[in-house]
Amino acid sequence: GDAVPASQRGSWSSFLKSIASFSGDLSSLTAPPFILSPTSLTEFPAYWCERPDLFAAIADAKEGEERHLAVLKWFISTLKDQYTSRNEELGSEKKPLNPVLGELFYAYWPDKNGRGQTNLLVEQVSHHPPITAYVIENKTKGLKLVGHNAQKTTFSAGSVIVKQIGHAVLTVKGVEYVITLPRLRIDGLWYGSPYIELIDSNHIIGENFVSLIEYKGKGYFSGKSHSFKATVSPASAEAPVAATSSSSGGGLGAWVGYGSKNSSSTSLSGKEHVVEGTWHETSSWVKGAGKGKFHDSSIGKEDFVVVGGEPNGEMGEFETRKLWNLVAKGIREGDFELASTEKSKIENDQRQRRKDEAAANTKWALKHFKHEANDPIYERLGKFAKINPPTEDRYTFVGNWPPSLA
Ligand code: 0T9
Numbered sequence: 001g002d003a004v005p006a007s008q009r010g011s012w013s014s015f016l017k018s019i020a021s022f023s024g025d026l027s028s029l030t031a032p033p034f035i036l037s038p039t040s041l042t043e044f045p046a047y048w049c050e051r052p053d054l055f056a057a058i059a060d061a062k063e064g065e066e067r068h069l070a071v072l073k074w075f076i077s078t079l080k081d082q083y084t085s086r087n088e089e090l091g092s093e094k095k096p097l098n099p100v101l102g103e104l105f106y107a108y109w110p111d112k113n114g115r116g117q118t119n120l121l122v123e124q125v126s127h128h129p130p131i132t133a134y135v136i137e138n139k140t141k142g143l144k145l146v147g148h149n150a151q152k153t154t155f156s157a158g159s160v161i162v163k164q165i166g167h168a169v170l171t172v173k174g175v176e177y178v179i180t181l182p183r184l185r186i187d188g189l190w191y192g193s194p195y196i197e198l199i200d201s202n203h204i205i206g207e208n209f210v211s212l213i214e215y216k217g218k219g220y221f222s223g224k225s226h227s228f229k230a231t232v233s234p235a236s237a238e239a240p241v242a243a244t245s246s247s248s249g250g251g252l253g254a255w256v257g258y259g260s261k262n263s264s265s266t267s268l269s270g271k272e273h274v275v276e277g278t279w280h281e282t283s284s285w286v287k288g289a290g291k292g293k294f295h296d297s298s299i300g301k302e303d304f305v306v307v308g309g310e311p312n313g314e315m316g317e318f319e320t321r322k323l324w325n326l327v328a329k330g331i332r333e334g335d336f337e338l339a340s341t342e343k344s345k346i347e348n349d350q351r352q353r354r355k356d357e358a359a360a361n362t363k364w365a366l367k368h369f370k371h372e373a374n375d376p377i378y379e380r381l382g383k384f385a386k387i388n389p390p391t392e393d394r395y396t397f398v399g400n401w402p403p404s405l406a
Contacts, residue, residue: 003092004192008032012192019155019189026153026160027098027130033336035192037086037094038328040320042105042122044096045134047082048145048168049109049118051300052138056115058172059141065232065289068209069273071170071177072230073295075204075213079279080297083184083196084226092193093186097324099124099132100350101364105320106402107304116140119405120304122320123368125395126150127350131166133369133395142173148369148395149181160186161199167392169377178205178381182215197225198279205381210235212385215279226280232273232288235384309402369395 004012011032018029027041049055054074061070086093103124111117118138125133125148133148147168154161164181171177182202188194198215205211209232216227275294277283283294308315315322323346330339357363375394382390 002191002193003034004032005034008034016189019160023154024152025129026151027096028128031095033331033334033339035092035095035194036331036339037090037096038324038331040097040099040103040105040324041130041132042099042103042124042320044082045105045122045132045136045147046107046120046304047085048078048134048147049120049136050081050302050304051077052109052118052302053112053115053300055118055136055143056138056141058170059138059143063173063175064208065271067172068177068204068206068211068232069289071172071204071206072211072213072232072275075179075211076228076230076275076279076283076295077297077300079198079228081301083198084280087195092188093195097327098130099127099320100318100323100346101125101127102318102366103320103323104309104316104318104367105306106309106405107306108405109302109304111140112302114140119401121368121401121405123366125366125369125371131395133397135368135397144171145169146171146395146397147179158187158190160189160194162186165392167375167378169375169394175207176377176381178203178378178387180205180387182213185217198228203385203387205385205387206235207381208235209233210385224278226278228277228279228283229286230273230275230283232275234271307402307404309404311403313404368398368400370398372396 015029015031019026022029051074054077058067058070058074061067101124105120105122107120109118116138117140118136120134120136122132122134125131129150131148131150136145137143145168147166149164149166152163152165162184164183167181168179169176170179180202182198183200185197185199186194187197197217199217201212201214203210203212211230211232213228213230218225273288274286275283276286277294280297282296285291285294306321307313309319310316317323326342327339327346330336330342372394375392378394379391
């Protein structure tokens, strides 16, 4: 393909073949150098908070409808960074570094205008399959987001379909919201310049309101890439549900809005809101509380500050930027010899640790999270949107903030 350096064409096409014949954990496949990113997946949860002002604004909004709309706006504001920032910064989607078990990432967004400091803590809680757990907290505002994510990938019609597993719970002054995650389709693989399109839908579920956010790409409805439509309705049996629980990568045809059972109900006590647009650019009110612009994704991005988690403020050996330092340097500087030797060192060390643990009949101890089979919050709120699956596991945050963030 076009973006593939001539010397790596062979290795790119064998990589594509291995993707095509493979379902499950893509992160462990070996890919050619040109597609490698120097960033570990443990840094990705930071995308949830690169608009710290919009995060803080959730707490300032009046509880109820106004606050739910503030949560929706903040959520939409996270999508551009989550799903298009590698394209913008690296030229295409790249393969992130596959975190090791126990890998850690600590960072914060400084206070500004009294909104408070926002802290980020990430721990890789599983290596195979890769599962990342995170907490984002603004204590000043009484805001906390706790979540975990994993992926299941399949290959369909030349694209990779990524089903996101996991969810997040946002707590605002003690009141909870469940956030589920959309599916991704990775296109452009043939040409060696992969990019993400969001597909299907996800929900934000609060005590009083539910948002259904539906996604479409080029050629559907508005015809534009990265299109979405968000419908906010009172939380009840009538709340919007996705029309399909489609496992394919296709679009939904036309926007759906309400589940097929309710497709004829047009007004729900006049309280619903509809917002439409593109998630990487701008969106507008179509119906409900506001008029004109809803969100503009080009404004407000703030970078985080990375901190070390050791008592003396330095980074420990499992902290992302220290662990991958030389691998990342090799990738950035085109020294793939260095990158691959250093990567092998890390992998061998991991294998040895797992062996030692097996021999001693011990298990790696997580620092910040405890795995639980069920999430009662997800189960309770999930009913308002009939989310599927009706239950999920969770990684409960057990605390242990490093001194630099305490
Ligand atoms: C959670 C996000 C997730 C992680 C990434 C699928 C993917 C790993 C998971 C879902 C974040 O909140 C949002 C954004 C991007 C997702 C990644 C995109 C991607 O391609 C990788 C997978 C593992 C690959 O690297 C596939 C190989 C390659 C051909 C694509 C460049």
